Every structure is written in C-alpha cells, then in structure tokens.
Amino acid sequence: MTKCEVVIVGAGPAGIACGYVLAEAGVDVIILERGQYPGAKNMFGGIFFADQMNKLIPEFYTEAPVERFVAKKHYALLINDSEVSLNIDSEEHKKPPYNHSYIVRRSVFDKWFAEKAKAQGATIICGTAVTDFVWRDRRIIGVTADTADDDDNVLLADVVVCAEGANSMLSEKAGLRNRLSMRARCISVKEVIELGKDVIDERFGLTAREGAAYEYFADATPGMLGDGFIYTNMETLSVGVGVVISELYGRRNPPSPNQLLDRFKNHPCIRPLVKGGKTLEYSAHMIPMDGFRNLPRFYTDGLMLVGDAAGFVNNSICHEGVNMAMASGIMAAETILANRQERRYDARALRQYEHRLKNSFVLQNMKNSRDFIDILRTHKELLNNYPHLVQDVITSYFKVSDVPKSTVKRDISRMLRSRVSVVKAARTVMALMRGGI
Amino acid sequence: MATEETNQLSLDDKLFTVRRKTLNQSHITLDERLCSECLNRICTYVCPAEVYVWDEAAKKIDVRYENCLECGACRVACEAIEWANPAWGTGIAYKNS
Numbered sequence: 087m088t089k090c091e092v093v094i095v096g097a098g099p100a101g102i103a104c105g106y107v108l109a110e111a112g113v114d115v116i117i118l119e120r121g122q123y124p125g126a127k128n129m130f131g132g133i134f135f136a137d138q139m140n141k142l143i144p145e146f147y148t149e150a151p152v153e154r155f156v157a158k159k160h161y162a163l164l165i166n167d168s169e170v171s172l173n174i175d176s177e178e179h180k181k182p183p184y185n186h187s188y189i190v191r192r193s194v195f196d197k198w199f200a201e202k203a204k205a206q207g208a209t210i211i212c213g214t215a216v217t218d219f220v221w222r223d224r225r226i227i228g229v230t231a232d233t234a235d236d237d238d239n240v241l242l243a244d245v246v247v248c249a250e251g252a253n254s255m256l257s258e259k260a261g262l263r264n265r266l267s268m269r270a271r272c273i274s275v276k277e278v279i280e281l282g283k284d285v286i287d288e289r290f291g292l293t294a295r296e297g298a299a300y301e302y303f304a305d306a307t308p309g310m311l312g313d314g315f316i317y318t319n320m321e322t323l324s325v326g327v328g329v330v331i332s333e334l335y336g337r338r339n340p341p342s343p344n345q346l347l348d349r350f351k352n353h354p355c356i357r358p359l360v361k362g363g364k365t366l367e368y369s370a371h372m373i374p375m376d377g378f379r380n381l382p383r384f385y386t387d388g389l390m391l392v393g394d395a396a397g398f399v400n401n402s403i404c405h406e407g408v409n410m411a412m413a414s415g416i417m418a419a420e421t422i423l424a425n426r427q428e429r430r431y432d433a434r435a436l437r438q439y440e441h442r443l444k445n446s447f448v449l450q451n452m453k454n455s456r457d458f459i460d461i462l463r464t465h466k467e468l469l470n471n472y473p474h475l476v477q478d479v480i481t482s483y484f485k486v487s488d489v490p491k492s493t494v495k496r497d498i499s500r501m502l503r504s505r506v507s508v509v510k511a512a513r514t515v516m517a518l519m520r521g522g523i
Numbered sequence: 524m525a526t527e528e529t530n531q532l533s534l535d536d537k538l539f540t541v542r543r544k545t546l547n548q549s550h551i552t553l554d555e556r557l558c559s560e561c562l563n564r565i566c567t568y569v570c571p572a573e574v575y576v577w578d579e580a581a582k583k584i585d586v587r588y589e590n591c592l593e594c595g596a597c598r599v600a601c602e603a604i605e606w607a608n609p610a611w612g613t614g615i616a617y618k619n620s
C-alpha cells in the first residue's frame with residue numbers, strides 16, 4: 087500500500103492544473119490517468135479559453151502546441167438549405183494575448199500541460215483507471231485502481247481530488263450525485279479532417295496563425311437541442327455536432343450521433359468548407375449540461391470534485407469548460423494548501439472550496455446562465471420555427487423582383503403576424519434575457 | 524468507402540481511424556432481463572460507435588464492445604448498462620482530437 091498527500095483522478099485541464107499548483111508548493115501529489123498518456127481519451131471542440139493558463143504559465147502560447155488563435159468567429163443558424171449568420175472579425179483579437187482563445191487538439195495539448203506539471207514535481211501515472219474509493223469511518227482515505235499488479239492496487243492519501251471529466255462514475259460512488267440522467271449530458275462526435283494549411287486559409291479567409299471558430303445552431307441538429315461546430319487547426323478542421331441525449335429518446339426514427347454528423351457535413355453551407363478533406367480521426371465525448379440548479383455537491387469528507395466531474399460547463403452560446411476546469415482545479419489546490427498545516431480535509435474544512443467557487447466566475451457564470459438551456463428546451467419554437475421565419479423574411483426582402491419594396495414589407499408583416507404570436511415571442515425573448523443569454 | 528468529394532465515410536471506416544488496444548474481455552455488461560422488456564432500445568441509437576445491435580433471432584442485444592469510444596453516453600441513457608473503464612490503459616488512444 088502506497089501513501090501520498092494528494093491523489094488526483096484524471097489528467098485533464100482540471101486535474102493537471104490542480105496538480106501543478108500543489109506540486110509547485112511542494113506537495114507530494116500523484117495524478118492517476120486511465121489513458122496511455124494524458125489526452126489519449128480526451129476530445130473537445132475546441133477553443134482553449136486560456137486566462138487561467140496564462141496566469142499559471144505566462145505566455146504559454148509561445149511554447150505550447152497551440153494550433154491557431156481565434157481571429158474570426160462565425161455564429162450561424164442553419165435553416166433548411168441556407169444559413170443566417172453573424173461574423174466577428176476583430177483586430178483587437180489578433181494581437182497577444184489573442185483574447186485568450188486558442189484552438190488546440192487535446193490529445194497533443196494535454197500531454198504538453200502534463201509535462202509542465204511533472205516539471206513542477208507532480209507524479210503522473212498513466213494506464214491506470216481508478217475504480218473506487220477506500221473508506222474509513224465514512225471518510226474517503228484513498229482510491230483503488232486497476233493496475234496490472236493486483237497486490238498494489240490501493241493508493242492512500244490525505245485528500246482525493248476527482249477530476250474524472252464528464253463521465254464521472256466516482257462522483258456517483260461518493261454519493262455526491264445520483265446516476266447521471268440523460269438530460270444532464272450532451273453526446274458529441276467529431277471528425278478531424280485534413281485539408282492542408284493553404285486550403286484552410288483560403289476557405290476561411292485566414293493568414294499565418296489566424297484561426298476561425300464557426301458555431302452552428304437550429305438545423306445543425308434539426309428539431310433537437312444541440313449544435314454543430316467547425317474549428318480550424320493548422321492543417322486540419324475539427325468538425326462536430328452534439329445533442330442532448332434526452333432529445334434522442336422517444337423520437338421516431340432517431341438518428342445516431344454519427345448520422346447527425348454526416349447530415350451536418352452534408353448541409354449545403356457546410357459541404358463546401360469540408361469537401362475534399364481526408365478524415366484522420368473520429369471521436370466521441372460527453373459534455374455536462376447539469377446547469378446551475380442540478381449541480382452535484384462539490385465535496386465530502388476527504389474528496390473534492392473539479393471540472394466536468396462537478397458539472398462546470400457554461401453552455402450558453404458555446405461550451406465554456408476548460409477555463410472552469412482549470413479554475414476549479416486551482417481553487418481545490420488552494421483549499422488544500424490553506425488546510426495543509428492542520429492536515430484536516432473533512433467536509434467542514436473543505437467547505438472553503440465552495441466559498442471560493444461562489445466568489446469566482448465559475449459559479450457566478452453558471453448562475454447567470456442557469457435558465458438558458460431550460461428555456462431552449464421548453465420553447466422549442468426558438469429552434470424550430472423562428473429561425474425558419476427569419477430566413478423567410480430575409481429571403482423575401484432581398485428577393486430580386488419587380489414587386490415594390492413597400493408591398494414586400496406589407497407581405498412580410500402579414501407573414502409574421504400569421505406565424506408568430508407577438509406576445510409569446512416577447513415572452514420568450516424576456517425569458518432568454520433573464521436566462522442569461 | 525470514402526468519396527473524396529463529399530468526404531462521407533462509413534462508420535466502420537471512421538472507427539478504423541481510432542487507434543486502440545483491445546482486451547478479450549468486455550468492459551460492458553447488460554442486465555438482459557431489462558432488455559427483453561425494453562420498448563425504446565435507446566442503446567441502439569445513442570452510441571456514436573453503434574456498439575449495441577439488436578439481434579432479432581436471439582432476442583437480445585449484441586455488444587460490440589471492441590468498437591467503444593468510451594464516451595459513457597450509453598450508461599447515462601440506460602440503467603441496464605453497467606459500464607467500466609477498459610482496464611490497464613487499454614481502449615482508445617486519440618492522436619489528432
């Protein structure tokens with residue numbers, strides 16, 4: 087039986103950040119990772135929102151395996167065969183620190199970050215999945231793992247940090263939440279498609295290390311709560327879709343996630359962007375959709391939950407998770423450091439962790455957008471009817487014909503009145519504003 | 524097969540892009556009693572790797588665990604599914620995602 091001060095389960099952004107801060111302070115910390123290497127089982131869109139990273143490792147982007155920085159953003163409603171979109175192309179974001187938004191591939195990036203934590207003195211053991219906790223007097227005192235060597239499968243620690251990610255089975259075993267429900271998770275799939283830098287630069291209007299983040303709604307996942315995305319890596323595109331699992335349930339002819347992705351790639355507005363590419367890798371991952379009201383408890387005697395395992399993802403317009411993962415991992419580390427002298431990590435001592443979360447953007451942002459997803463869920467017209475209506479209005483207005491514009495305007499206003507209840511639309515908009523869009 | 528122009532791969536071809544080590548032992552078990560009464564069979568469409576296939580002749584779910592992408596969606600969708608992480612670092616190892 088081995089013993090250390092802190093065991094962290096999972097080497098994603100949350101676990102590594104936690105381990106980094108602890109090791110830097112001289113704590114004897116071991117991170118256990120189920121993958122063959124950190125990042126082996128990780129996938130995201132994605133944009134690394136990097137304000138925390140930049141504080142931890144100043145100007146990290148000069149040495150980290152970052153693909154591109156986000157110079158262009160594109161938000162689009164896909165509607166039938168076309169799209170209505172908004173482009174943000176900001177000169178400000180093209181200068182360091184690039185609005186703290188970097189496109190990365192996790193299988194490469196997590197490995198780099200893990201090496202940084204090792205350099206601070208953290209131990210990272212890969213190929214080891216934690217299976218359960220070790221308890222004494224209703225207090226967690228360590229973990230069991232599935233090491234090949236059966237005699238040595240217990241690791242004891244003063245305190246355990248669970249950074250398991252979205253599919254957290256340990257948080258259930260600790261009694262901090264019920265078994266995950268299908269309304270609390272989105273299933274997403276992605277393909278990394280190789281096109282070469284020149285083709286990508288040309289298709290997306292980019293130069294040098296400029297990158298683009300395209301987010302798609304409405305018919306990206308027709309009639310379902312979900313979204314689609316394209317992010318430009320240096321030589322490849324990350325193209326994916328995600329849908330809340332409960333949205334698939336009970337549907338007639340439900341599509342599989344893979345079919346949704348194929349449909350998305352085949353949409354007339356997406357096809358020209360991905361065509362001719364070669365798929366290098368297919369991947370799948372869940373995204374927490376717990377929302378502020380359904381978050382688990384964050385700590386118990388001897389244990390803290392950080393990152394996705396605690397449900398810290400802000401799902402308003404895009405999925406903001408890595409920054410929250412890092413911030414919560416760092417706050418868990420700070421809580422440990424504050425209690426290190428007494429070596430007391432019972433629930434009372436760890437309450438400090440929740441205070442830190444409440445006073446930070448992590449829980450404040452979660453709270454501000456607490457109603458957003460619920461509103462989309464209960465106001466299906468936002469996804470199903472309004473985007474199509476907007477589309478029809480725009481198409482009629484810009485249609486080149488000899489009908490006078492005043493007549494067109496009159497027709498549009500009639501069309502609107504027949505298809506929208508103004509009162510209902512106003513209510514929906516109000517609800518969205520309150521919901522923290 | 525893949526067609527260059529549209530870039531549509533079959534699911535098998537997509538799964539073939541993922542590097543992995545597989546054990547001869549499934550990390551997924553089912554409570555088959557629940558399957559026989561199940562009307563919805565969400566496992567057959569929630570899985571991004573289509574690991575679960577209904578076998579009409581045998582009246583049971585066939586689990587192609589070696590295709591699993593370890594997302595966990597199946598265990599969230601159905602409580603008849605007991606899912607564990609593949610042991611000893613086996614399973615998938617992404618290089619490009």
Ligand SMILES: Cc1cc2nc3c(=O)[nH]c(=O)nc-3n(C[C@H](O)[C@H](O)[C@H](O)COP(=O)(O)OP(=O)(O)OC[C@H]3O[C@@H](n4cnc5c(N)ncnc54)[C@H](O)[C@@H]3O)c2cc1C
Nearest residue numbers: 096098099100120130131132133216251393394407408411
């Ligand atoms: C499709 C998609 C798009 C996304 N886009 C974005 C985006 O653009 N921007 C953004 O900020 N966020 C995005 N997110 C969310 C973001 O990826 C997560 O919030 C973030 O990765 C959470 O970090 P984490 O460290 O908590 O968990 P993870 O990154 O999931 O890390 C968990 C680690 O624990 C390991 N592990 C799990 N269980 C065990 C176990 N039992 N024993 C040992 N090791 C274990 C895993 O292998 C993994 O390495 C996206 C997510 C998805 C799926």
Ligand code: SF4
Nearest residue numbers: 558561565566601603
């Ligand atoms: S595994 Fe679950 S969803 Fe699939 S058939 Fe059995 S009970 Fe139904």
Ligand code: SF4
Nearest residue numbers: 570591592594595597
């Ligand atoms: S974990 Fe994901 S990929 Fe594996 S069987 Fe379940 S749903 Fe399919």
